[in-house]
Amino acid sequence: xxxxxxxxxxxxxxxxxxxxxxxESHDQAGTEWVEELVRFLRTQPGVTAVRIDPTAHxxxxxxxxxxxxxxxxxxxxxxxxxxxxxxxxxxxGLAPAGFSLRKDGAATVIGxxxxxxxxxxxxxxxxxxxxxTAEPLAEDQEWRLLAxxxxxxxxxxxxxxxxxxxxxxxxxxxxxxxxxGLISGGWDAxxxxxxxxxxxxxxxxxxxxxxxxxxxxxxxxxEAVLLLFLFSASGAMEEYALDRTQRxxxxxxxxSPKRANLVLPxxxxxxxxxEDLQVNQRLRVKPGEAFAADGLIVHGKSASDESTLTGxxxxxxxxxxxxxxxxxxxxxxxxxxxxxxxxAESTLQKIIRLIxxxxxxxxxxxxxxxxxxxxxTYAVIGGSFAMFLLWWLGFNLPAFTNTPETRSAFxxxxxxxxxxxxxxxxxSIPSAILAAIAWGARHGVLFRGGAxxxxxxxxxxxxxxxxxxxxxxxxxxxxxxxxxRGRDREVLQLAYTLEAKSQHxxxxxxxxxxxAEGVSxxxxxxxxxxxxxxxxxxxxxxxxxxxxxxxxxxxxxxxWAKQLPPAAAELSEVxxxxxxxxxRVLLKDQIRAESRAVLAELKARGIKTVMLTGDRRHTAExxxxxxxxxxxxxxxxxxxxxxxxQALRAEGRKVxxxxxxxxxxxxxxxxxVSVAMGARGSDAALEQAEVILMHxxxxxxxxxxxxxxxxxxxxxxxxxxxxxxxxxxVVATAFGAVPLSIGVAAxxxxxxxxxxxxxxxxxxxxxx
Numbered sequence: 091x092x093x094x095x096x097x098x099x100x101x102x103x104x105x106x107x108x109x110x111x112x113x114e115s116h117d118q119a120g121t122e123w124v125e126e127l128v129r130f131l132r133t134q135p136g137v138t139a140v141r142i143d144p145t146a147h148x149x150x151x152x153x154x155x156x157x158x159x160x161x162x163x164x165x166x167x168x169x170x171x172x173x174x175x176x177x178x179x180x181x182x183g184l185a186p187a188g189f190s191l192r193k194d195g196a197a198t199v200i201g202x203x204x205x206x207x208x209x210x211x212x213x214x215x216x217x218x219x220x221x222x223t224a225e226p227l228a229e230d231q232e233w234r235l236l237a238x239x240x241x242x243x244x245x246x247x248x249x250x251x252x253x254x255x256x257x258x259x260x261x262x263x264x265x266x267x268x269x270x271g272l273i274s275g276g277w278d279a280x281x282x283x284x285x286x287x288x289x290x291x292x293x294x295x296x297x298x299x300x301x302x303x304x305x306x307x308x309x310x311x312x313e314a315v316l317l318l319f320l321f322s323a324s325g326a327m328e329e330y331a332l333d334r335t336q337r338x339x340x341x342x343x344x345x346s347p348k349r350a351n352l353v354l355p356x357x358x359x360x361x362x363x364x365e366d367l368q369v370n371q372r373l374r375v376k377p378g379e380a381f382a383a384d385g386l387i388v389h390g391k392s393a394s395d396e397s398t399l400t401g402x403x404x405x406x407x408x409x410x411x412x413x414x415x416x417x418x419x420x421x422x423x424x425x426x427x428x429x430x431x432x433x434a435e436s437t438l439q440k441i442i443r444l445i446x447x448x449x450x451x452x453x454x455x456x457x458x459x460x461x462x463x464x465x466x467t468y469a470v471i472g473g474s475f476a477m478f479l480l481w482w483l484g485f486n487l488p489a490f491t492n493t494p495e496t497r498s499a500f501x502x503x504x505x506x507x508x509x510x511x512x513x514x515x516x517x518s519i520p521s522a523i524l525a526a527i528a529w530g531a532r533h534g535v536l537f538r539g540g541a542x543x544x545x546x547x548x549x550x551x552x553x554x555x556x557x558x559x560x561x562x563x564x565x566x567x568x569x570x571x572x573x574x575r576g577r578d579r580e581v582l583q584l585a586y587t588l589e590a591k592s593q594h595x596x597x598x599x600x601x602x603x604x605x606a607e608g609v610s611x612x613x614x615x616x617x618x619x620x621x622x623x624x625x626x627x628x629x630x631x632x633x634x635x636x637x638x639x640x641x642x643x644x645x646x647x648x649x650w651a652k653q654l655p656p657a658a659a660e661l662s663e664v665x666x667x668x669x670x671x672x673x674r675v676l677l678k679d680q681i682r683a684e685s686r687a688v689l690a691e692l693k694a695r696g697i698k699t700v701m702l703t704g705d706r707r708h709t710a711e712x713x714x715x716x717x718x719x720x721x722x723x724x725x726x727x728x729x730x731x732x733x734x735x736q737a738l739r740a741e742g743r744k745v746x747x748x749x750x751x752x753x754x755x756x757x758x759x760x761x762x763v764s765v766a767m768g769a770r771g772s773d774a775a776l777e778q779a780e781v782i783l784m785h786x787x788x789x790x791x792x793x794x795x796x797x798x799x800x801x802x803x804x805x806x807x808x809x810x811x812x813x814x815x816x817x818x819x820v821v822a823t824a825f826g827a828v829p830l831s832i833g834v835a836a837x838x839x840x841x842x843x844x845x846x847x848x849x850x851x852x853x854x855x856x857x858x
Contacts, residue, residue, distance in 0.1 A: 127200045128189050139201025152212035166217055236326035243275030247315035268311045275318025297511045304504045313830040350382035364433045371429050375420045383416050385427035392423030470510045478503035497827045509819035509833040514840040518808030521848035526801040529852050534784035535794045542780035545763045546798035548744045555749040556703035559767050560685045565596055565677040567603035572673035581673030584666045587612045588625045588636045599677055632669035684789045686717050691792055702731045731757035808844045815840040
């Protein structure tokens, strides 16, 4: 049907506002990725411009004439891979002198400054976008290797102590074991230190090696081995925590199918590579196989396991007209579906890119610790050297010689260097952020970076769109009325007969309801769609009309139609006019069953709830009253929604906006935290969203909010632990003789505690 139901959002066609606001916001975000591509152009004189579309994963280069591009593809792929996270986070900014920057539809073109005539000579060539590849094996091997090295170090250290006790006359035996422990425990730190020194940088690994070597020079071999054992063990724990956070992405990557069964015109099958699929091709999927692309079922019935995408354990029933998603599993029936998105643009690939981008984008507090870490390392080295001079020259302690009564100035400086090292501090924030992102990915909540996690914990107001967010966005039949009375079932049968030929959302609702009621479909002749009004056909030679109220008001029943009661504000109506019967089918956008409980819980947490909708006020108020919202703002255009968000922020509130449509994109951009409903939401909404609630589950917003608050609490705990241990041990070392072994245990112990505390986010429950 071509007509729109009452109560539809009249501003849905004004999504260009969202693009404008997004562009304005992105202009201020910086141009790091632009500079990266400009650097590529400068090193490739044969290339005139690059056109890049990160959403569709398409990239092309322009040359003047047929220039040979040997080896260019790998260089371009490396450049794209290096800037992919920035592309997802930032928009078009300013190009440096000598280069131009412009939008070309969804793509961005970066090229050398030239005239319009010269551009006509450009020859564009599509290049290969770098494939997204998982690194679970490398990550897995990393922590396992560190664990093995730590084990060897610990075993060698124990063997050295035992040898020293039982063979005191042969100290070379004990030192041999301890040397093995020092090499195995310090191997990874030495590799990292050498790589940093070549870049003229030092970090915590350098500090640990310096302390270990210093301890050897003053004869404290056992304490040096203990230091490197705990350091390598904590490194293994850190890598293990990172590996756990990567496994969910790896599971998604593994679920991405590589081959598909293409249905040929004669009904035969042909196996093809997924990357060769085209839109509108028909694919056949057997039980146990994965859907190779996003599509619509055109034949068959089954159920799919969508847990990899949504965290939803229950199978989802699938029939003709239902959507299927790449990477989900067909459980029992043989079905055929038409491809609606290329595999590179599928829901699965979008989610993978979102998660990978999120893990690369850092939270504000994490960026602070990164900047803080390098300078702090230099400060620790300088402070330890200054204290060495003070103890030696100021307090007349022996420089390097330890006695049973007095520890040397050098020994104390080494201890100070250990206890002041910021290992736990540097790990305190990223370990918690990565664990939170991984838990969310496994349970249907996608965070676009650590900043979203930190900001979501601080919200004091939530603005929600109505259609598709608080309601399902799917109409359902709630009743039929006939004139004369008593023939309601006939009205439904006639409506079903015509609507069975249509794919309009109202038609699907009527067909679904009629089938559930066991109503039979009649034979119809001369079926016709009346543009802007409805449908027409003939049943038994008599004309049958279906459509809006205007069908009655413009015909011979006009005077009688004026006396008919209007539908309730929250209802849509479809009128049926038969030979001797007039009636209507009433439909209603169904409120999500979970919405009421979610809003009640938000209010219990002290968060104000506001509905922002383009629907009529009485329609919106009816829904708001049923759900218990604090405030309703109805009849809003996209600009009005942005103004409403800004008004809430002007009240001093931190605002999260939850929406799903194109017309929600502007206010998502304006909110402190933007939340999109489902991977099935519009691309414009997903583009702006910092948090995505999979499978249209509004209750996941509560899980996301609770997770963000838990993550913030864990970060604060980690910072308290790490800074507290540093302060206490530095003071104790400066004013007392703390054994190096105690300093090592306190330092590495705090690092282990921070990692384990962050892992609580990965394994704990965050629902509710």
